[in-house]
Amino acid sequence: MSKIHVQCTINGEPTEFLCEARQSLLEVLREELGFTGTKEGCNDGNCGACSVTVDGVLVDSCLILAAEVQDKTVGTVEGLASAEGLHPLQQKFLEHASLQCGICTPGFLVASKALLDANPNPSQHEIRHWLAGNLCRCTGYDKIVRAVLDAAGTAE
Amino acid sequence: MRDFEYTAPSTLREAVKLLSEKGEAARVLAGGTDLIVQLRARRFQPERVVDVKNIPEVNELSVSPRKGLRIGAAVPCHRIYADEGVKEQFAGLTDASMIIGGIQIQGRASLGGNLCNASPSADSIPALIAYGAEAEVIGPDGKRKIAVEDFCTGPGSNALKPGEMLVAIRMPLPKNNSGGHYLRFIPRNEMDIAVVGAGAFVELGGRSKTRVFKSARIALAAVAPTPLLVAEAGASLEGQPVTEETIAAAAAIAQEAARPISDMRGPAEYRRHLVGVLTKRALIGAVKRANGEFVPNAVQSNGHPVYQLS
Numbered sequence A: 001m002s003k004i005h006v007q008c009t010i011n012g013e014p015t016e017f018l019c020e021a022r023q024s025l026l027e028v029l030r031e032e033l034g035f036t037g038t039k040e041g042c043n044d045g046n047c048g049a050c051s052v053t054v055d056g057v058l059v060d061s062c063l064i065l066a067a068e069v070q071d072k073t074v075g076t077v078e079g080l081a082s083a084e085g086l087h088p089l090q091q092k093f094l095e096h097a098s099l100q101c102g103i104c105t106p107g108f109l110v111a112s113k114a115l116l117d118a119n120p121n122p123s124q125h126e127i128r129h130w131l132a133g134n135l136c137r138c139t140g141y142d143k144i145v146r147a148v149l150d151a152a153g154t155a156e
Numbered sequence B: 001m002r003d004f005e006y007t008a009p010s011t012l013r014e015a016v017k018l019l020s021e022k023g024e025a026a027r028v029l030a031g032g033t034d035l036i037v038q039l040r041a042r043r044f045q046p047e048r049v050v051d052v053k054n055i056p057e058v059n060e061l062s063v064s065p066r067k068g069l070r071i072g073a074a075v076p077c078h079r080i081y082a083d084e085g086v087k088e089q090f091a092g093l094t095d096a097s098m099i100i101g102g103i104q105i106q107g108r109a110s111l112g113g114n115l116c117n118a119s120p121s122a123d124s125i126p127a128l129i130a131y132g133a134e135a136e137v138i139g140p141d142g143k144r145k146i147a148v149e150d151f152c153t154g155p156g157s158n159a160l161k162p163g164e165m166l167v168a169i170r171m172p173l174p175k176n177n178s179g180g181h182y183l184r185f186i187p188r189n190e191m192d193i194a195v196v197g198a199g200a201f202v203e204l205g206g207r208s209k210t211r212v213f214k215s216a217r218i219a220l221a222a223v224a225p226t227p228l229l230v231a232e233a234g235a236s237l238e239g240q241p242v243t244e245e246t247i248a249a250a251a252a253i254a255q256e257a258a259r260p261i262s263d264m265r266g267p268a269e270y271r272r273h274l275v276g277v278l279t280k281r282a283l284i285g286a287v288k289r290a291n292g293e294f295v296p297n298a299v300q301s302n303g304h305p306v307y308q309l310s
């Protein structure tokens, strides 16, 4: 079948790509566009490693077809750090040792950023609830939650 | 995943045409949180996928005194639970839409999709049934309405004919002194599938000390091949005083009506027990809301709501 031409904005940059209808956004981000920060864990919506935002809404990129992002704005973990340095969440994840193997980390960062954008001062309960769709199999969740709490205090 | 033709029509008319041309070989895409998993698992191998999210009617979420609540088939959960009008008048739908999957899933998954996917354990369906919701369907022969309790015909199958699609779910505005609640039991805190779910809607009459049930509707999840309206349980409350006893009697009727199976989520007897507990709680939560009290759902507070008549 012929390829689909998609125009969108990724991390602020206008982008276009060709994809097959069956390709997920995750697959296109990683394999066609080189955004390998977004990870594949389960490929069925359970682990959150593939978290991105689409028009500001947090979603699993394994459960969205690449063709669906026509005219949309996509945010990936590569968009977090700026020329000035790491995003406060990234800094706090480092300080609190909130990662071991790191495969879940981009998903947690993107999800946590979406949380702080929606709710700059979340309670611990709200953080745990928001991050329930992100799984970590090595670090445990305490250090991650502490990093987000700390970043919430410092992020402007 | 097999490749297919991806289409994204912007009118209902075009969508119906695209669906009718392919019949069973076409699938509707809304939030994709069930469909994309099923495509990958090759449970469906459609020739054509019709993404309906560019169609205005399926994205509309509106509450009006005359028309009631209208939820477009593709409106994602996060828009439903953020909506103040829904929170105020249909808190039982807020309950359900906040516990389907995690935040990422709620960013995409719609109640319309939850309904069409027709899982026996779907969280939103008992809540919709309790509120007396109707599915608005369009197809090659025009529009028709289907009561939500008649929409699911078996696990994973629904009443839509080839070429038809769900446009919206609508329900009347609740009268004064009414309230609804949905809750489920899962062994985890989040991100799980209901072992049992129960939804209730009640309308009360009488004075504050001598409240009576004017009407009640009770529906259950995960205890039958489809989400189940237990009309007899609701009817048993009509005209009865609001007491622990009348509520317990209605819960016993719901237990009788449940036809649970044993599976990895729990044995049938355990499920039947849960039906009793959850029906009582759903009714008490609905009564409290009818009385204007705030009843948090499973994720709105750290603690758990107190299910006691005050």
Ligand code: FES
Binding pocket: A039, A040, A041, A042, A043, A044, A045, A046, A047, A048, A049, A050, A051, A060, A061, A062, A063
């Ligand atoms: S890879 Fe998308 S949720 Fe796990």
Ligand code: FES
Binding pocket: A098, A099, A100, A101, A102, A103, A104, A105, A135, A136, A137, A138, A139
């Ligand atoms: S650090 Fe390894 S899975 Fe989270």
